[in-house]
Amino acid sequence: MRERFMVALIADIGGTHARFALVEGAAVSEPVVMRCAEHAGPAEAAAAFLAAHGGGVRPDRAAFAVASPITGDVVDLTNSAWHFSIEAVRQTLGLERLEVVNDFTAVALSVRHLEAEHLLKIGAGVAVSGCPVAVLGPGTGLGVSAVVPDRQGRWTALATEGGHVTLAATNAQEDAVLEWLRRRFDHVSAERVLSGPGLVNLYQALAGLRGVHPVYGTPDAISQRGLDGSCPLCRDALEMFFAILGTVAGNLALTVGARGGVYVAGGILPRMRDAFAQSAFRHRFEDKGRFRDYLGPIPTWLVVHPQPAFAGLAGLVNEAD
Numbered sequence: 001m002r003e004r005f006m007v008a009l010i011a012d013i014g015g016t017h018a019r020f021a022l023v024e025g026a027a028v029s030e031p032v033v034m035r036c037a038e039h040a041g042p043a044e045a046a047a048a049f050l051a052a053h054g055g056g057v058r059p060d061r062a063a064f065a066v067a068s069p070i071t072g073d074v075v076d077l078t079n080s081a082w083h084f085s086i087e088a089v090r091q092t093l094g095l096e097r098l099e100v101v102n103d104f105t106a107v108a109l110s111v112r113h114l115e116a117e118h119l120l121k122i123g124a125g126v127a128v129s130g131c132p133v134a135v136l137g138p139g140t141g142l143g144v145s146a147v148v149p150d151r152q153g154r155w156t157a158l159a160t161e162g163g164h165v166t167l168a169a170t171n172a173q174e175d176a177v178l179e180w181l182r183r184r185f186d187h188v189s190a191e192r193v194l195s196g197p198g199l200v201n202l203y204q205a206l207a208g209l210r211g212v213h214p215v216y217g218t219p220d221a222i223s224q225r226g227l228d229g230s231c232p233l234c235r236d237a238l239e240m241f242f243a244i245l246g247t248v249a250g251n252l253a254l255t256v257g258a259r260g261g262v263y264v265a266g267g268i269l270p271r272m273r274d275a276f277a278q279s280a281f282r283h284r285f286e287d288k289g290r291f292r293d294y295l296g297p298i299p300t301w302l303v304v305h306p307q308p309a310f311a312g313l314a315g316l317v318n319e320a321d
């Protein structure tokens with residue numbers, strides 16, 4: 001049996017899946033994906049993971065990344081039924097320390113350490129060292145964060161809810177889509193469009209505006225038919241998705257001064273990396289009138305690492321108390 005104090009538990013808890021792994025020093029085990037709906041909460045899922053894959057270890061510390069804001073002890077996952085007390089989970093799992101951070105805070109902590117094979121550069125630009133780095137990613141929701149350096153060269157990751165900013169339109173077609181969506185939602189945030197469910201919203205809005213019956217009901221059905229060209233409405237929804245993501249990424253870069261670059265993560269885009277790389281994303285990222293010259297030199301990358309939050313979580317559990 002491995003020595004008890006050497007092993008830590010990390011988990012990336014999304015709206016649909018929780019991914020668990022063990023950390024021993026710099027080594028991170030192969031992640032195990034579990035469906036949230038099959039477990040009552042993170043303590044139960046973690047216990048099931050340890051029973052099946054832990055090899056008898058009892059971790060004494062853990063770090064969880066969750067797809068929701070962390071404002072106190074009680075965590076209510078935005079896109080799932082899980083609702084838990086951090087302290088109760090710590091006690092149930094017999095942990096000395098449990099850190100719970102927003103999932104995009106963990107991604108933000110890791111992006112500067114990703115290898116070239118895990119990144120696909122989109123467009124031109126060169127990172128300015130020592131400048132903030134921004135991260136956003138469409139998945140079940142839209143995660144947003146940034147890492148900011150201090151004068152000693154230490155980096156702090158921001159915990160933000162930037163996915164819920166109000167979405168702005170940049171042309172007449174987007175004006176019409178937004179107006180259509182406003183009739184359905186009391187607030188049309190960026191996440192209402194830039195997420196898996198958001199792609200469905202976009203598709204339904206375009207269908208409604210064109211007087212066409214929407215046939216497809218899931219993000220993967222829409223993206224698949226958009227990519228293979230068999231459904232023009234799906235293709236238009238997907239192209240609009242990429243373009244609006246460019247606008248929102250450019251807004252984020254301006255807001256946090258992300259001259260260190262912008263990383264696009266999340267589970268959707270790595271599945272369509274070529275289409276994304278060739279899309280209007282980069283043009284729309286730079287398309288900011290007088291601030292085109294500010295955005296043009298900022299590099300943008302697609303993160304194709306399967307578990308980008310894990311490097312950030314491993315760093316957290318290895319930090320000194």
Ligand SMILES: Nc1ncnc2c1ncn2[C@@H]1O[C@H](COP(=O)(O)OP(=O)(O)OP(=O)(O)O)[C@@H](O)[C@H]1O
Pocket residue numbers: 013014015016017018067138139140141195196197199218219220221223224266267268271
């Ligand atoms: N091929 C695809 N095209 C478009 N959207 C997809 C595709 N496959 C999955 N999705 C959507 O991606 C979202 C899941 O994103 P992601 O894999 O980043 O998960 P997450 O937000 O971390 O949540 P979880 O980890 O719980 O799945 C879901 O809305 C899903 O419908």
